[in-house]
Amino acid sequence: MNKSSIVIVAALALAVGFALSWFVASNKPVALESGTWFGDQARALPEFELLDHNKQPLTRASLEGKWNLIFFGYTHCPDICPASLQTLSEMMGSIEDPDVTGALRVYFVSVDPERDRPEVLSEYVRYFDPAFIGATAEMDRLKPLTRSLGIAHQIRNRVEGNPVYDVDHSSAIVLVNPQAEFAGLFGAPQDAMAMARDMTRIVEYN
Amino acid sequence: MRRCFLLLLFLAPVSAFAELDISDAWIKNLPAAVPVRAGYMTIHNPQSHAVSIVALRSESFASVELHRRLMQDGMMRMEAVPDLTVNPGETVQLAPGGLHLMLMQPVEPTRPGELHRIVIEFDDGSQQGLEMTVRK
Numbered sequence: 001m002n003k004s005s006i007v008i009v010a011a012l013a014l015a016v017g018f019a020l021s022w023f024v025a026s027n028k029p030v031a032l033e034s035g036t037w038f039g040d041q042a043r044a045l046p047e048f049e050l051l052d053h054n055k056q057p058l059t060r061a062s063l064e065g066k067w068n069l070i071f072f073g074y075t076h077c078p079d080i081c082p083a084s085l086q087t088l089s090e091m092m093g094s095i096e097d098p099d100v101t102g103a104l105r106v107y108f109v110s111v112d113p114e115r116d117r118p119e120v121l122s123e124y125v126r127y128f129d130p131a132f133i134g135a136t137a138e139m140d141r142l143k144p145l146t147r148s149l150g151i152a153h154q155i156r157n158r159v160e161g162n163p164v165y166d167v168d169h170s171s172a173i174v175l176v177n178p179q180a181e182f183a184g185l186f187g188a189p190q191d192a193m194a195m196a197r198d199m200t201r202i203v204e205y206n
Numbered sequence: 207m208r209r210c211f212l213l214l215l216f217l218a219p220v221s222a223f224a225e226l227d228i229s230d231a232w233i234k235n236l237p238a239a240v241p242v243r244a245g246y247m248t249i250h251n252p253q254s255h256a257v258s259i260v261a262l263r264s265e266s267f268a269s270v271e272l273h274r275r276l277m278q279d280g281m282m283r284m285e286a287v288p289d290l291t292v293n294p295g296e297t298v299q300l301a302p303g304g305l306h307l308m309l310m311q312p313v314e315p316t317r318p319g320e321l322h323r324i325v326i327e328f329d330d331g332s333q334q335g336l337e338m339t340v341r342k
């Protein structure tokens with residue numbers, strides 16, 4: 001092989017490598033104004049199975065193909081959860097590009113499965129936005145998912161037979177990319193307009 | 207004179223001795239499936255003495271408490287506040303993510319635009335009523 005063909009092969013290899021990395025690295029750097037973008041550090045979610053508010057299974061595969069914003073909370077939460085869901089609803093309402101809104105899904109995952117039956121979740125999420133999806137599962141099914149996302153939650157002051165108790169929980173909104181990888185985080189308190197600009201950037205650049 | 211005295215007695219439980227200036231008092235509405243609501247307001251104490259809120263009640267809810275949010279072990283946690291003292295000249299905000307009224311078990315499902323009457327009881331035994339607006 002002569003010198004010039006080596007150069008050509010090397011250039012070709014470089015081009016192929018570049019193109020490959022372009023396809024593989026679907027998490028291009030995006031500067032967010034209101035959240036944290038993990039970029040190359042995005043990590044695959046474990047397999048899980050929840051039940052959505054229509055009593056249909058919600059699995060890792062259900063998240064593929066969309067940009068997913070997931071908030072973990074409970075319907076008996078008087079202040080934090082309604083505020084975050086309202087912010088998400090306002091965020092969706094303020095994005096004008098239908099290609100962007102069409103690429104987004106919003107989930108409310110209850111960490112209080114005993115009280116938040118599918119019927120309750122259905123009424124609850126639709127109150128904020130008819131397109132939002134509510135889901136939950138028994139604790140042993142829920143924990144591997146929340147743990148992998150760094151979402152802490154704990155039932156407190158629970159007295160057998162008493163329906164009044166609290167659920168402590170993280171208040172961040174988790175971002176899962178179309179490959180079902182944990183790709184970013186929006187810490188509380190969230191701002192609807194800033195999140196709308198961030199999600200528009202993410203969808204358009206990726 | 208006696209009539210005047212009786213009239214005063216009649217007015218006493220309401221605003222005759224209103225101790226606090228309360229503004230922007232509202233209740234965050236939630237769907238009927240949820241049996242709790244949060245209430246928010248701005249409380250200012252125009253008196254030259256401290257005023258302590260020791261109890262709350264409403265005919266629209268089974269119970270009303272004062273709660274506080276705090277961050278603990280990376281989680282938002284809710285805690286009951288048994289009494290709240292507002293110092294002379296001080297303004298206290300009840301706002302999402304901080305202090306709030308916890309309105310439990312609405313007697314009827316709440317609707318945006320409604321007014322609900324809340325009674326605040328102070329440590330000296332006096333009371334103050336206020337109307338809270340339900341907002342979407």
Ligand SMILES: [Cu+2]
Pocket residue numbers: 078273274284306307308
């Ligand atoms: Cu509370």
